[in-house]
Amino acid sequence: MRTAIVLFTRDLRTHDNPALASACANAETVVPLFVLDPKLQQLSPNRARFLHQSLADLRESLRARGGDLVVREGDPVAETIRLAGEVEADGVALTQDVSAYARRREQQLQEECERHRISLKLFPGTNILSPGDVRPGGGGAYYKVFSPYYRSWESAKWRDEVATPRKITLPPDVNVGNLPAPPAGESPDAVDGGETEGRRRLKTWLGHLGPYDELHDDMPADGTSRLSAYLRFGCLSPLAVANAAREKNGPGSAAFVRQLCWRDFYYQVTYSFPRISTTAYRESGDREWRNDPDALQHWKDGLTGVPVVDAGMRQLMAEGWMHNRARLITAAFLTKHLDLDWREGVKWFFRWLNDGDVANNSGNWQWVAGTGNDTKPYRRFNPIRQGERFDPDGEYVRRYVPELKSVRGKAVHQPWRLPDTVRSGLDYPGPLESHRDEAVWLRP
Known part of the structure; x- marks a missing residue:
């Protein structure tokens, strides 16, 4: 493949990013892309701030490897197809997601890629196990109760982590675009976004993981990881976090990994029930x-x-x-x-x-x-x-x-x-x- 676009969404990292790693391994030139969707920017000032900080950090990581982050604003599908025409891209790589918005975006992108004769390849990376990786023995599409899901999840084979690409080569004369300054959030004591900060916090957290099973409900002790925002935006790979925690062994490690399983559990529920934010499941x-x-x-x-x-x-x-x-x-x-x-x-x-x-x-x-x-x-x-x-x-x-x-x-x-x-x-x-x-x- 000559040129591939990697459309970043909620996978704002270079480490263990299968979509980015595959593009770098199989294409001569790679265009990392993020499209700022105005419809999402207004939903939460706090998340908009975290997102912009994470994008700035991602751009620096890509530049350190010879690449850059191309930034566009508008409809993600339209902007991806427009950029594909500009750089004569052969394919687009995208990390799968489960929300109704993400599923619509994926379907629309698939249709437009087919129309323009561009290949679209989907990759894991949002979860440890993707929806459908484990299924109930009785033939159901997904698990509706956590405990049996946890048993299957715990015994399943996880994919291997992929390394950070050493070099990223952009096509010549690509207009990378400007990344707006992070907007002001509403919460004065909110954490800063980005893979660099997320990995720093993960390293610190692993040193305090031992008593997690005893302290995670202790409200004044604040004995939780506080990594959820970094997982939500994909600044940290959930697989890498789980692997690092498993290496520590012990009851604290097991209790923490179980919480990561809860995250996967709700993703496979949402994949099959996308109206989860507005319609009662029961x-x-x-x-x-x-x-x-x-x-x-x-x-x-x-x-x-x-x-x-x-x-x-x-x-x-x-x-x-x-x-x-x-x-x-x-x-x-x-x-x-x-x-x-x-x-x-x-x-x-x-x-x-x-x-x-x-x-x-x-x-x-x-x-x-x-x-x-x-x-x-x-x-x-x-x-x-x-x-x-x-x-x-x-x-x-x-x-x-x-x-x-x-x-x-x-x-x-x-x-x-x-x-x-x-x-x-x-x-x-x-x-x-x-x-x-x-x-x-x-x-x-």
Whole structure:
């Protein structure tokens, strides 16, 4: 092959990128391309910032190997075909993805490539195992329950990692285009994007992996990897992360790799159920949700009067990220306590999360709401007991709810029980008007 285009989407890395590696091995010249789709740029300022930082880092990595990142703006399919004509490309390489948007893009690109007599080749790389790599023994298209999927996933053969190309040769006279400066995100304490930063954080994390099985639910300890945004944008290869974790052995390693399996699980669900962000997976689990705009806004603002819920929501806005246990607590509070529609939660998280991933964000929201893949859809999370168990001294709450910084120990989780003289000086709201019955907090 003389010239190949590598269309980057959510695989913004040079290491273990099968699409890039194959193009470099089989074509004389390679054109790495990213198309800024205006329809996606407005969805989340936090993700737009992370994306642009990741693209800038990717461009530097490609330049260090003799190539560059060609940047265009517009419809990804139209711009890819237009560039293919300019450089007389024989083929296009693309990493597969699972969202409805990605599937439409892939189908449209296939049709246009056929029309222009350009070959399109699809590659793995978004997951450890791609959807369909393992299937239920009974002949189903995909696994609907995690535990049997995990057993098959764990015993399956993984593909080999591919090395970073040593040299990338661009065709002559390619207009690479300008990469706009990263836009300002909304979260002041959000992490920086890019493969370089992701690999640095992975190296640091592997040194702290040992007690992960004991600390991943400990909210003040912050004993999680915080690598989710780098996986979401493909700055890190999930396969490389899993391989590196497996090499460490031990219960912490096993627990962490299991979480990566959850990621693959929701991808294979989303591949077969692309409406996961808008339609209940289990229709019987959906219901008539309450319409309470005031309660919804208090939840969004972190002003529900329930400290551990408010702490999680404020962490989301400050960092563009939320501790996993806090995600469960805040989502359960919205859906199981306030009885508000899970789709409102999906949209709010998508606005703020750096790691706002269709499959995982929506899949987990449906799991908590009782409309998804949970085998116990009626389970509830008592926010007070959750706070007392996973933030026993109130450190996490005080970190994000400074109004309660003077309250010590477990009392921080139930400030309405403090003496009136203490409570009146806290400048912190009581539980929502529609939800003040303390019996609610005591239900399992």
